Amino acid sequence: MNCADMCNTMMRGMMRMQGMTPAAMMAMLDACVAMCQMCMDACMEHADHSEVCRMCAQSCKACMDACGKMRDAMMAAA
Numbered sequence: 001m002n003c004a005d006m007c008n009t010m011m012r013g014m015m016r017m018q019g020m021t022p023a024a025m026m027a028m029l030d031a032c033v034a035m036c037q038m039c040m041d042a043c044m045e046h047a048d049h050s051e052v053c054r055m056c057a058q059s060c061k062a063c064m065d066a067c068g069k070m071r072d073a074m075m076a077a078a
Helices: 002-016 022-044 051-077
Strands: none
Touching (some): 002 022, 002 051, 022 051
16 A cells, blocks of 8 residues: 555656656656565565465556656656
8 A cells, every 4th residue: 555655646746747846756756666666575475375465566566667667758858
């Protein structure tokens, strides 16, 4: 739930764009990646025994990949 909350907050903030600087958006992406990494690592400990944990880990990885692509696109546009 922490990961989902972080991702939702980042998405809402980046879509609003009021007062958002590239540095602030990069920091939000980095925070989201860090939270997803932590969640993925925790879920991977149980992924062999729990389908829910395996799916959670996959979702966290997908989110990390999406944030990385967004970060790369922002860096290329700068």
